[in-house]
Amino acid sequence: MPEAFTIYLRQTILIFRKELASYFDSAVAYIALVVFLLISGWFFSSSFFLINESDLRVLFSMIPIMYLFFIPAITMGLLAREKSAGTIELLVTLPIADGAVVLGKYLAAMALLGVALLFTLLHFITLVFVSSNVDVGALLSGYLGLLLVGGVYAAIGIFCSAITDNQITAFIGSFMLVFILFVLSKVIIFVPGFMSAFVQYISIDFHLTNISRGVIDSRNLVYFGSMIFLFLTLAVRVLEMRKWR
């Protein structure tokens, strides 16, 4: 079994590297990064200069909204493009587990997301220079929250990319799913009482708020972990379904 695991790991890394290289070989990564950084930079600096606030809270609340577009955009092609180009046939007839394909691609999207978040650290560094009271703890938990939310969205994105061979369809599908998760906490007051606890648990904002506040509760981590696991597993299943079509 350990040998099978090493092979799995090595193949995941190979897929990850190939996918990451293809992000940066094409314009996708650059366009997505530039747009992401421009918008996040605008949100940060507008509050920073206009209101004179040394706070990342605005940024932290804006990034999940930007995710709604950014993450479907970077995940839409992961499997849909392989299908429309036919290269999926090449890939899955290699001695590789479908799980390694999905996981490697997912991690590549997460790496691109990580690069985007890393660039937003510039704002943090700016704050350190001009401000005396920077709450490092809140900052770290804020980034952890963003990474986890991004992880869930990217898992949804790759699942939608597995369903179709059309990138636009994948984008719209994952945008809709991600938007529903995002908006649940906003509509909770309209939900009948007996369902509100359930809706609250599903809503991503509820868990994000806890973590961003610096409260790292295992319940929230379990939520993020199981959402990621659920959608990645679904993506693998959908990929396997090609055989039975």
Place this chain on the structure above:
Amino acid sequence: MIHVENLTKDYGEIKAVKGINFTVNDGEILGFLGPNGAGKSTTLRIMTTFLAPTSGTVTLDGYSIHEHPTEVRRRIGYLPELNPLYGDMVVHDLLKFVAGVRGITGKAFKSALGRVMGVCGIGEVMHRTVRELSKGYKQRVGLAMAIIHDPEILILDEPSAGLDPNQIVEIRQLIKDLGKEKTVILSSHILQEVQAVADRMIILNNGEVVADGTNAELMASFQGKAQLIMEVKNASAASIKALPQKIPDISIQGQSAHGNVRRVQLEYPTGHDLREQVFKYAVESGWTILEMSRQQAQLEDVFRSLTLMEGGRDA
């Protein structure tokens, strides 16, 4: 050894493959022939584990596509139809990726790379992007990817589709060379291609095997008529007319005369060569034979008669 047993595949209502059986021996070049939509690609896709059959199974060196798909994939080199490649990758990186997934790295990769570079003649495009390559080179790169792990079994789905005549000749030679050491299964809807490279062929039509055998076997099993065209001088009309009585199997299909030269079209069943008897008769009757040529039914005719049908789904 590859055993295909009772393989069926339905796409919804459409039955693409209807219970086919065949065996491929080690070291054989097998041609998979059939019109578009006969189920060639579907069968190959099942053999390479890309698709699962609706029923039936394929075993490859004892490994079943159901229980040990990874083992099957390890032993196969596959060139899918239309040769899909990652267009934005450099040839070298593409080969390195495929080799890496198959566990060939470091020194082993270097030697494998040297081998496929020599066999496929892709040394000069090694550092170019796939998208920039000509179709012929793309096909060679696809082949190089299929043989990077030196597989025992090579499955090529329409390897010469879209190539120009020179490239087709090159690819055929390449396949022939590879077939000296490996089991090769190639599909095509072009008869000459299969005839040129394959030891044996299976003709598929409408999802069923309609013929299976070597060139010669298929020819022999085809009950057709051979035509004998003769141009003779000094032959009396009466002696020509008397020919079918002398040699019972023969019939006269037509004749024409120019002066004292007559052109006669004879017909007799294949598998029973009557030319010697005709020659003897001609000598006895005092004919001077100017021309005598036999036109046998070509494999083309076999193919056409086996596969003439309404068009099916392209799969």
